[in-house]
Amino acid sequence: MPLTRLRILTDRLTGKERRISLRALVALSSLPLFGGVAAFGLAPDTRTLGVPTQTLIQDIELPRIADSDNARQTLHREARVQPGDTLAGALARLGIEALDVQNFLDSDAADAAARALRAGQRLEVLTDAEGRLLELHLNAAQGPELRVLRQGERFVASAADDGLETRIVLRSGRINSSLFAATDAAGIPESIADRIADMFSTHIDFRQDLRRGDTFSVIYTVNYRHGEPVGPGKLLAAEFVNAGKAYRAVLFRDPFGQEAFYTPEGESLKKGFLRSPLEFTRVTSSFSSSRLHPLYGFHRAHTGVDFGAATGTRVKAVGDAVVEFAGRRGGYGNLVILRHNNGYETYYAHLNGFAPGIRPGRAVEQGTVVGFVGATGAATGPHLHYEIRIAGKPYNPVSVKLPTAMPLAASLKPAFLQQTAAWRQRLALLHGTNTAALD
Numbered sequence: 001m002p003l004t005r006l007r008i009l010t011d012r013l014t015g016k017e018r019r020i021s022l023r024a025l026v027a028l029s030s031l032p033l034f035g036g037v038a039a040f041g042l043a044p045d046t047r048t049l050g051v052p053t054q055t056l057i058q059d060i061e062l063p064r065i066a067d068s069d070n071a072r073q074t075l076h077r078e079a080r081v082q083p084g085d086t087l088a089g090a091l092a093r094l095g096i097e098a099l100d101v102q103n104f105l106d107s108d109a110a111d112a113a114a115r116a117l118r119a120g121q122r123l124e125v126l127t128d129a130e131g132r133l134l135e136l137h138l139n140a141a142q143g144p145e146l147r148v149l150r151q152g153e154r155f156v157a158s159a160a161d162d163g164l165e166t167r168i169v170l171r172s173g174r175i176n177s178s179l180f181a182a183t184d185a186a187g188i189p190e191s192i193a194d195r196i197a198d199m200f201s202t203h204i205d206f207r208q209d210l211r212r213g214d215t216f217s218v219i220y221t222v223n224y225r226h227g228e229p230v231g232p233g234k235l236l237a238a239e240f241v242n243a244g245k246a247y248r249a250v251l252f253r254d255p256f257g258q259e260a261f262y263t264p265e266g267e268s269l270k271k272g273f274l275r276s277p278l279e280f281t282r283v284t285s286s287f288s289s290s291r292l293h294p295l296y297g298f299h300r301a302h303t304g305v306d307f308g309a310a311t312g313t314r315v316k317a318v319g320d321a322v323v324e325f326a327g328r329r330g331g332y333g334n335l336v337i338l339r340h341n342n343g344y345e346t347y348y349a350h351l352n353g354f355a356p357g358i359r360p361g362r363a364v365e366q367g368t369v370v371g372f373v374g375a376t377g378a379a380t381g382p383h384l385h386y387e388i389r390i391a392g393k394p395y396n397p398v399s400v401k402l403p404t405a406m407p408l409a410a411s412l413k414p415a416f417l418q419q420t421a422a423w424r425q426r427l428a429l430l431h432g433t434n435t436a437a438l439d
Contacts, residue, residue, distance in 0.1 A: 073128065073129045074126055074127065074128060074129075074134060075095075075126070075127050075128075075129070076124070076125075076126055077094045077095060077124070077125050077127070078094075078122060078123065078124040078125070079093060079094055079122075079123055080120060080121070080122060080123070081117060081118060081119050081120060081121045081122075081123055082119060083119040084119075085117070085119065086114075087105065087110060087113055087114045087117055088101055088105060090117070090123055091104070091125070091133070094123070094125050095127065095131055096125065096127060096131055096132075096133050097130060097131035097132055100131065100132045100133050101133075103153070104133055104148075104155055107154065107155040108155075108157070109148045109155040109156060109157035110155070112146060112148075112157040113136065113138055113146060113148060113157065116138050116146045117138065118231070120231060121138060121139055121230065121231065122138075122139045122228065122230065123136070123137075123138055123139075124136070124137040124138075124139075125137075132150075133148075133150060133155075134149075134150050135147070135148065135149055135150065136148035139225050139228070139230040145159070145164070145225060146158075146159060147159070164223060164224070164225050164230075165223070165224045165225070166221050166222070166223055166224075166233055167221065167222050167223075167224060168219065168220075168221055168236070169219070169220055169221070169222050170217070170218070170219050170426060170430060171186050171187065171188055171217070171218055172186065172215065172216065172217040172218075172430055173185060173186035173188070173215065173216055173217075174213065174214070174215050174216075175210055175211065175212060175213065175214040175215070175216075176212060177212075178210070179193065179196070179197060179206055179210065180193055182216070183196070188218060188220075189231075189232040191232050192218065192220050192232050192235055194279070195235045196216065196218060196235070196238055196240070197279050198274070198279075198316075198366075198367045199235070199238065199249050199261050199269060200238075200240050200247055200249070200269075201274050201275055201276070201279075202269065202270065202271040202274060202275065203247050203269075204240065204242050204247065205275060205276075206279065207276075209242055209243070210242070211242065211243050214240070214241055214242050214243070215240075215241045216238065216239060216240045216241070217238065217239045217427060217430035218235065218237070218238045218239075219235075219236045219237040219238070219423055219426055219427070219430075220232060220233065220234065220235045220236055221233030221234055221236065234251070235251065236250070236251050236423050237249060237250045237251065237420075237423035237424070237426065237427050238427075239427050239430065248263060248264050248424075248427055249261040249262065249263065249269045250262060250263075250264055250420040250423045250424060250427075251420070251423070252408075252412075252416050252419060252420055253419070254412055254415075255412075255415070262408055262416065262420075264420070264424045264427070266408050266413055266416050266417070267407065267408070268405045268406065268407050268408060270366065270405040271402060271403075271405055272319055272340075272402050272403030272405050273318040273319045273340075273344075273346075273366075273388075273402040273403060274316065274318040274319070274366060274367070275318075276307065276318075276386075277307075277315050277316050277317070277318050277346075277348060277384065277386055278307050278309055278313060278314075278315060278316070278373070278384060279314070279316075303387055303394035304347065304349075304385050304386050304387035304388075304394065304397065305385075305386050305387075305396075305397050305398060306383045306384070306385050306386075307373075307383060307384045307386060308381075308382075308383045309373045309382065309383060309384060310373065310382060311352050311372075311373055311374055311375070311382040312352060312372050312373060312374075313372065313373040313384075314355075314369045314372060314373075315336075315348050315351065315369065315370055315371045315372060315373060315384055316366075316367050316368060316369055316370065317338055317346075317364045317365070317366060317367065317368045317370050318338075318346055318366065319338075319340050319344075319346070319366045319403070320340065320341075320363075320364070320365050320366050321338035321339055321340045321346070321363075321364055322338070322339050322361065322362070322363050322364070323336065323337075323338060323339075323358055323359060323360050323361060323362045323363075323364060323370075324337040324338060324339040324345065324360065325337040325360060326354055326358050326359055326360060326370075328376075328377075329377075330377065330378075331377045331378035332347070332349040332350065332377050332378075332385070333349060333350045333351065333374070333375075333376025333377025333378070333379060334349075334350065334351035334352070334353065334354065334371065334374065334376045334377070335347065335348065335349045335351065335377075336348040336351065336354065336358060336370045336371050338364065338370070340403070341403070342403055343390055343391045344388065344389070344390055344403065345387075345388070345389040345390075345392075346386070346387065346388055346389075347385070347386065347387035347388075347389070348370060348371055348384060348385075348386060349377065349384070349385035349386075349387075350373075350374055350375055350376050350377050350379045350382075350383060350384065350385050351371035351372060351373070351374050351376060351384075352371070352372045352373060352374025352375070352376065352382070353371060353372050353374065354370070354371045354372075355368075355369045355370050355371055355372070358370050358371065388400055
């Protein structure tokens with residue numbers, strides 16, 4: 001019954017009659033709502049004491065979750081490989097059960113994954129509900145994707161080239177403090193920035209020659225897999241304007257598969273030797289025929305140049321060479337000796353350690369990392385002692401005449417101009433622009 005009608009009826013009643021009728025009307029109006037269902041409310045003055053009660057217990061069957069359903073449950077996780085990550089550490093961070101991590105590390109598939117592991121890569125895993133590894137996908141920056149599948153208690157690795165796509169990226173920047181700060185601001189990967197420094201280091205001393213307002217433009221490739229960037233590819237062309245003078249370089253691949261950088265006119269950009277085996281450093285002790293030794297306390301010849309740098313700084317081969325010696329030698333501490341053409345030898349001393357694979361007889365290219373700055377042997381602090389010897393005699397690395405690289409053969413000039421035409425045109429378009437990125 002509508003409340004308005006109920007109110008009109010009750011207003012017409014008085015006294016005891018009104019109270020009784022009101023209760024009756026409320027009770028009557030409730031019947032359509034509750035019917036034969038147990039009431040969830042009690043009328044005023046209802047007596048509840050002494051009302052008999054009865055307890056009923058009834059078993060209710062709950063739906064059962066089949067064990068097979070739980071076994072089929074899988075979890076997908078992914079993370080970026082961090083600098084310094086080991087394969088075991090990365091898998092543990094992704095929630096792989098510790099015993100299963102050990103089982104995987106004991107397999108041949110783990111060796112392939114460890115070799116392919118690089119900082120910045122995307123690592124994806126598929127696990128069951130207990131954290132057992134079912135699948136692993138490692139998106140390599142270059143080359144095929146590494147896949148690892150569980151087969152019973154074994155792990156099988158395979159490579160898949162599907163989904164890999166290469167895109168060309170154009171970026172420009174301006175120097176405000178340092179080259180690396182400028183390339184970071186422009187979003188250029190560290191490996192590409194290193195290549196820029198190596199490529200132009202025969203013309204620009206990045207320790208002393210940089211000027212605020214210098215500009216640069218680069219063209220390089222980035223590899224994508226399934227629409228996601230997996231790492232930088234190779235540098236194709238670059239321009240660096242230092243103190244108003246422009247230096248340009250384009251990559252050329254000859255018919256024999258050898259790649260090198262040349263000026264747009266076809267002149268070799270590569271010199272016989274780099275100016276320095278370190279990218280950015282300072283000279284702490286010069287070449288001298290008589291120097292007071294800081295440890296021995298008497299004057300003796302200093303047959304090289306000392307470059308001050310932090311422990312662990314990469315030391316690079318200044319030219320193509322063969323490793324003559326890599327080991328411990330007296331006051332030199334950990335020493336690498338490289339044998340170059342035309343009787344040249346270079347010494348890299350006081351190293352904290354050697355780069356992987358550096359051993360006598362190995363051929364190395366210019367720019368290859370051979371070791372890391374340290375303070376082994378007769379050293380008062382971390383630095384690199386660098387020597388150049390010609391026919392066994394030491395020469396001042398700062399002033400000695402360095403060998404030159406072979407020029408581009410005249411027969412290759414037409415192929416060079418055709419192959420590099422696109423990069424030369426794009427560099428011309430980028431020249432003088434402030435465009436941060438053109439993808």
